[in-house]
Amino acid sequence: MPLLGADLRRxxxxxxxxxxxxxxxxxxxxxxxxxxxxVLGQFAWFDLPLVVTVYFALCRRxxxxxxxxxxxxxxxxxxxxxxxxxxxxxxxxxxxFLAASVGVRIDVENHxxxxxxxxxxxxxxxxxxxxxxxxxxxxxxQWRWYTxxxxxxxxxxxxxxxxxxxxxxxxxx
Amino acid sequence: MDSFFDRYRNLLxxxxxxxxxxxxxxxxxxxxxxxxxxxxxxDSAGVRLIRLWAEGLVSPPERLIxxxxxGSQHAWENYLDLRNVRQxxxxxxxTVDRLRLEQASLLEDAKQGxxxxxxxxxxxxxxxxTVAAQAIGSSGSEQSHVFxxxxxxxxxxxxxxxxITPDGIVGKIREVFPSTSQVLAINDQSSGAGVILQTTRIxxxxxxxxxxRPQIIDILADNRIQKGEVVxxxxxxxxFPRGLPVGVVDKVIQDPERDSFIDVLITPAxxxxxxxxxxxxxxxxxxFNQQQQQxxxxxxxxxxxxxxQIKEQQKASQIMAERLPGLIDPSLPADQQxxxxxxxxxPVAHPPQALHPDRFSPGADPNSGAASAESAAPDxxxxxxxxxxxxxxxQQKPAGKPAQANHNQKTKPKTAQPPPTSPRRNP
Numbered sequence: 001m002p003l004l005g006a007d008l009r010r011x012x013x014x015x016x017x018x019x020x021x022x023x024x025x026x027x028x029x030x031x032x033x034x035x036x037x038x039v040l041g042q043f044a045w046f047d048l049p050l051v052v053t054v055y056f057a058l059c060r061r062x063x064x065x066x067x068x069x070x071x072x073x074x075x076x077x078x079x080x081x082x083x084x085x086x087x088x089x090x091x092x093x094x095x096x097f098l099a100a101s102v103g104v105r106i107d108v109e110n111h112x113x114x115x116x117x118x119x120x121x122x123x124x125x126x127x128x129x130x131x132x133x134x135x136x137x138x139x140x141x142q143w144r145w146y147t148x149x150x151x152x153x154x155x156x157x158x159x160x161x162x163x164x165x166x167x168x169x170x171x172x173x
Numbered sequence: 174m175d176s177f178f179d180r181y182r183n184l185l186x187x188x189x190x191x192x193x194x195x196x197x198x199x200x201x202x203x204x205x206x207x208x209x210x211x212x213x214x215x216d217s218a219g220v221r222l223i224r225l226w227a228e229g230l231v232s233p234p235e236r237l238i239x240x241x242x243x244g245s246q247h248a249w250e251n252y253l254d255l256r257n258v259r260q261x262x263x264x265x266x267x268t269v270d271r272l273r274l275e276q277a278s279l280l281e282d283a284k285q286g287x288x289x290x291x292x293x294x295x296x297x298x299x300x301x302x303t304v305a306a307q308a309i310g311s312s313g314s315e316q317s318h319v320f321x322x323x324x325x326x327x328x329x330x331x332x333x334x335x336x337i338t339p340d341g342i343v344g345k346i347r348e349v350f351p352s353t354s355q356v357l358a359i360n361d362q363s364s365g366a367g368v369i370l371q372t373t374r375i376x377x378x379x380x381x382x383x384x385x386r387p388q389i390i391d392i393l394a395d396n397r398i399q400k401g402e403v404v405x406x407x408x409x410x411x412x413f414p415r416g417l418p419v420g421v422v423d424k425v426i427q428d429p430e431r432d433s434f435i436d437v438l439i440t441p442a443x444x445x446x447x448x449x450x451x452x453x454x455x456x457x458x459x460x461f462n463q464q465q466q467q468x469x470x471x472x473x474x475x476x477x478x479x480x481x482q483i484k485e486q487q488k489a490s491q492i493m494a495e496r497l498p499g500l501i502d503p504s505l506p507a508d509q510q511x512x513x514x515x516x517x518x519x520p521v522a523h524p525p526q527a528l529h530p531d532r533f534s535p536g537a538d539p540n541s542g543a544a545s546a547e548s549a550a551p552d553x554x555x556x557x558x559x560x561x562x563x564x565x566x567x568q569q570k571p572a573g574k575p576a577q578a579n580h581n582q583k584t585k586p587k588t589a590q591p592p593p594t595s596p597r598r599n600p
Contacts, residue, residue: 031234033313034321041446042385044315063183071190079227080310081317082347082357084201084212085220086194088314093194097187129316136195137202139212142362142383147315 015059016171025166026052026069030076045147046154049073050125053092054118055159055166057099058108066103070096084137091128095121111160118159122152212363215332216348225350228321232353235310236323284468302456303337304328308448309353318344318361318385322451325352333412335454341418341442342366342406343451354453358445359419360387367407368419370437373397376407377437379419387420389437390428398425404439414457418442 029048037044053073057066074092078085099121106113126148133141178185201220205211216224306322324330326349336343336356344358345366357364360381368379368389375398377389389404402422408415420439428434527534 027230027234030313031231031238031310034231034310035235035238037311037313037315038308038320038448064186067183067187067190071194075194075223076227076230077313079224080231080319080321081312081314082212082319082355082361082363083314083317084198085223086198086201089194090191090198093187093190097183101183132198137198138204139202140362141316143316144383151315 014061017169018171021166021169022056025169026073030073030080033077034080045150046158047122047125047151048158049077050092050095050122051118051155051159051162053096054099054121055163057096058103058114058117059166059170061100061103063097063100063104066096066100067093068096070094083133084139087129087132087137090132091125094128095125098124111163114159114163115156119152119156122155123148126151221348224348224355228350228353228355231310232321232350235321239307239309239323302454303452304330304455306354306451306453308356308451315385316362318358318364318381318445319347320356320358320448322354322356322453323352324453325350325354327352328453329455330354330453331455335413335417336451337413337417337454338443338448338451340444341420342413343443343445343448345412346453356451359441360385360445365410366413366419367410368404369407370398370422371403371405373402376409379404379439382436382438387439387441389439390434392435392437394427394433394435398422398435398437400424404437414454 026049029052033046033048036046050073053066053070056069057063060066070092071089073096074087074089075085077088077092099117102108102117108114108117126143130141130143130148133139134143201217202212304324306324306328308320309323310321312319322336330346330349332346332349334346336345342359344356344361344364346354347357348355358381359366359379362381362383364380366379367376369376373395375392375395377392379387379389382388392398400422404419404422406413406415406417406419420441420443422437423440424438426436426438428436
């Protein structure tokens, strides 16, 4: 794994995107996440808001921006459910922060690293949702490990396709 | 100090955001007496505002996608996929003709059923006011079986209204927004509906499990529950009307937490994963059209006429009873009525001693010679007339049919004379 020093990473180019991309891509992720399960039924094993959060956190290389993006996406996800608002928010806030922190230190251009990272962050996010719901809030929350595993795999596959597409939207000098 | 904030700026932002969300969660969830967390059914104003923003942001694109989907379906079905339509049309016309004949006979049964249900007060089970709505989105979470419909306050929807399809129940409205509503499906873990098994009449509570399948909980182990048994709504939850189809029993499993209880897994009647159109029950008041109202009015009129006829008969019987010798004095208590009076004002006149006793004579042996009986038969009525019975016994005939009783007595042939112990006489 090509590890780089933090100072060197900061010196690297930070990707920039048109302002519309920052607004429309997360919105599209939220809308598709709400609409696709109606089409796919119980096979909707993915979390598009998490994929988008991780992508922007990795590419912007700013932990604060990653944290804020993750919090906003998670809170919006919670608002569309009947669950308390903040469960997904906490999970994606931490995921965004970690993705951005890792993005400063490793070469995120490598597709394998991206896939491994999104897989691990998906598992961590599912685990955090379960932890907050069951242990912090004491809610009657039943959790299936294999669903979390399938969702992590689904997110990795989606990232494999989506990340190169989003790379094309960046502003190049 | 500045260097501290600069150095740990990222971490401080993270902690601040986490702390804010944890505080927000603590305000939404409260602890029960058992130490478990529970979520208030109704959101606070702040939480509702966040949900309203999210819904307002996501709903327009969802509507657009849904409209595009419907439009493309419409275009395909009506313009492109028209092969063999002529043949299908001919077949359908034949089917329509056949169904018209069937409908004519079924219509009579339906009207009769509506009329009878109206009469016995079961209207609420049959007809409701509903609003058709399209499912345009879902929660997007695998753990949350909530979906969005395209009708809201603009159609006077309200929380806790039942949502159904022609196949079966779907869920209830959880949150209503200006132009959309959030529906909690019956396969969600936080849902709840009172249900009853059709054959065994066992009641339970329906809710979803972790796999998103509805199951009946809180049922004592009972081996009568078999696969395929129909499950209906029980009507006790004040949300779903009674008797709506829920699904069929798929499997019975042991409750993992309680030994003596079982969980009954249900295959839902409605296709919860592929919902397009749903009906929201906005009112449980009966809604009859003009023809149905006329039918009900006719039934009521017929019922009234029948009651009037019975009343008329009772009145006639009363008048007849008054004309007959008084047996019942309304001013006297029951035990002092003339029927119970042992002092007979018309004492029985004992017949004189017969000059030629035969088998009909009082006190004579009924098995006496037949010849003497035949010879004495023409005179017997006169003698029995003399044997005046107790008038009270004679007048104990039903008051409603005095004329018929008299008629029978008059037309009865004399050859069928009763034994002397039950003498007859016209009053």
